[in-house]
Amino acid sequence: xxxxxxxxxxxxxxxxxxxxxxxxxxxxxxxxxxxxxxxxxxxxxxxxxxxxxxxxxxxxxxxxxxxxxxxxxxxxxxxxxxxxxxxxxxxxxxxxxxxxxxxxxxxxxxxxxxxxxxxxxxxxxxxxxxxxxxxxxxxxxxxxxxxxxxxxxxxxxxxxxx
Numbered sequence: 001x002x003x004x005x006x007x008x009x010x011x012x013x014x015x016x017x018x019x020x021x022x023x024x025x026x027x028x029x030x031x032x033x034x035x036x037x038x039x040x041x042x043x044x045x046x047x048x049x050x051x052x053x054x055x056x057x058x059x060x061x062x063x064x065x066x067x068x069x070x071x072x073x074x075x076x077x078x079x080x081x082x083x084x085x086x087x088x089x090x091x092x093x094x095x096x097x098x099x100x101x102x103x104x105x106x107x108x109x110x111x112x113x114x115x116x117x118x119x120x121x122x123x124x125x126x127x128x129x130x131x132x133x134x135x136x137x138x139x140x141x142x143x144x145x146x147x148x149x150x151x152x153x154x155x156x157x158x159x160x161x162x
Contacts, residue, residue, distance in 0.1 A: 036115045041085075045070060046078060050087060050112055053104035060093070061100045069153065 030044075037047040045068050052067045053059060059067070065075040079102055082088045087108050093099040104112070127135065 032119075039115050040112070043078075045074075046082060046087075049075075049078060049082065049102075050104055053088065053102060054109060054112060058101050058103040061090075061102060064102060069157075 033044050033047060037044045040047065042050070048068045049064050052064065061072065061075050061079060064070075064079065065072050068075065068078075070078065079088065079090055079100070083090050087105060089103050089105060090100050091103075093101050130138070
């Protein structure tokens with residue numbers, strides 16, 4: 001018990017450092033996303049939509065709305081703008097004509113990836129020095145954070161302010 005108590009200030013300090021580092025990482029990530037979007041002549045919501053489509057191939061307008069946390073009306077306007085700019089195609093779902101299937105245009109994918117290339121290369125160099133156990137810890141950490149974010153988004157979308 002005494003040994004544990006002697007570690008409590010060190011643990012509290014380490015937790016505070018981790019939380020501070022996480023907030024700064026989140027802030028810089030958002031600043032970076034805004035800069036990438038600006039470089040491509042897009043909004044951050046546009047970029048989130050295109051990144052999602054690059055990951056999944058195609059999605060319905062409803063899935064894009066959920067992913068970007070936008071209303072269906074805002075997504076409709078965004079998709080129309082992205083389609084006119086040549087970023088996406090939007091086709092009626094043959095199985096359900098009420099749904100629209102949105103796809104990133106293959107010829108624009110490289111343009112979307114270009115602003116990330118230098119960062120991705122440097123991030124790869126950074127993690128080269130991590131052990132397999134370190135990498136697994138980081139994956140678990142990010143998986144847990146994603147679950148927390150999704151739970152909080154559900155709570156916020158539901159109007160729960162507690």
